Structure formats: structure tokens, C-alpha cells
Amino acid sequence: MARRPCLDCDQPTEGTRCEPCRLARGRQRERARQRPTARQRGYTTEHEANRAAVLAASRICWLCGHDGADQADDVVPKSKGGTAKASNLRPAHGTNPCPTCGVRCNQARGNADATPPPLSR
Ligand SMILES: [Zn+2]
Ligand SMILES: [Zn+2]
Ligand SMILES: [Zn+2]
Structure with missing residues (x-):
């Protein structure tokens, strides 16, 4: 050759x-x-700060209405164009299941569309 x-x-x-x-x-x-980092997927420090602020303001899960939420759920999922702004984040059960209904609401919802209640506080 x-x-x-x-x-x-x-x-x-x-x-x-x-x-x-x-x-x-x-x-x-x-x-x-290789898997992109959280930052490359669109999760920014703005998102992290807003996530913390949302959970500091309320622990009432927006999906089941019970107390004890430990994650900030994206109302409009990032994959559907949702933003990292606090107006797109609501407290939801996710890391631990809801103590009242036993559901990890964030995971249970997945990427399904859902209508958020107005921000109460
Ligand atoms: Zn060579
Ligand atoms: Zn919940
Ligand atoms: Zn619940």
C-alpha cells in the first residue's frame, strides 16, 4: 500500500x-x-441564587400545596424555553418526598405543562 x-x-x-x-x-x-456541565446546560449562578431565594420565601409546594418543599421547580421547563428568573421558579418536593402525600412532586411532574398559582409572597 x-x-x-x-x-x-x-x-x-x-x-x-x-x-x-x-x-x-x-x-x-x-x-x-461527554455530558455538558450544569452551566453549559443553561443553569447559571442566577438560577442558583433565585432557587435559594424562592425556597427562602416559601416551602409550600406549588404542585401539591403542602409544606416542606426542598427544590425550586421550573414552571416552564428549561427545555421549553423557561428562564432562570424567580418568576419561573416555584417551591416543589423533589429531593425528599412530600411528608403529607409522599410524592416527589418535581420528578412526578417531569416536563409536563402546568399552570402556576400567582406568587403569593
Ligand atoms: Zn499523524
Ligand atoms: Zn409537593
Ligand atoms: Zn404533598
């Missing part, structure tokens, strides 16, 4: 790239496939 210069490093090789360059490109693709 004719040896031709590697596309990446010009070393003579069979095929289009030498072994080290093929491996390096494989590693780059592997990195690109």
Missing part, C-alpha cells in the same frame, strides 16, 4: 492518518460527547 503523509502531522503512513493522530482524534471526539 502506498504510504502518504498523515493529514495531521505529515508523517508517512498508510491510510489518511498515522496511529497517534487517529488516537488523538478519537479522544477529542470522546471529550466532545
Whole structure:
């Protein structure tokens, strides 16, 4: 087989790239496939601050109406264009199930559409 210069490093090789360059490109693709960080998915420090503020203001779950919410749920999910603003966040049971009805309301709702009650406080 004719040896031709590697596309990446010009070393003579069979095929289009030498072994080290093929491996390096494989590693780059592997990195690109890796799960994006929370920040890259659209979760920002603004979101974190608003999440904390929403839970500090109220622990009444907006989905079941009971006390003890431990997560801030996105009213309009991020995947549907929801924002990180406090107006798009409501307290919801999620990390621990609701002590009254036993449901992890945030997970139970998933990405389903839901109508939020007005912000009461
Ligand atoms: Zn090469
Ligand atoms: Zn709940
Ligand atoms: Zn409940």
C-alpha cells in the first residue's frame, strides 16, 4: 500500500492518518460527547441564587400545596424555553418526598405543562 503523509502531522503512513493522530482524534471526539456541565446546560449562578431565594420565601409546594418543599421547580421547563428568573421558579418536593402525600412532586411532574398559582409572597 502506498504510504502518504498523515493529514495531521505529515508523517508517512498508510491510510489518511498515522496511529497517534487517529488516537488523538478519537479522544477529542470522546471529550466532545461527554455530558455538558450544569452551566453549559443553561443553569447559571442566577438560577442558583433565585432557587435559594424562592425556597427562602416559601416551602409550600406549588404542585401539591403542602409544606416542606426542598427544590425550586421550573414552571416552564428549561427545555421549553423557561428562564432562570424567580418568576419561573416555584417551591416543589423533589429531593425528599412530600411528608403529607409522599410524592416527589418535581420528578412526578417531569416536563409536563402546568399552570402556576400567582406568587403569593
Ligand atoms: Zn499523524
Ligand atoms: Zn409537593
Ligand atoms: Zn404533598
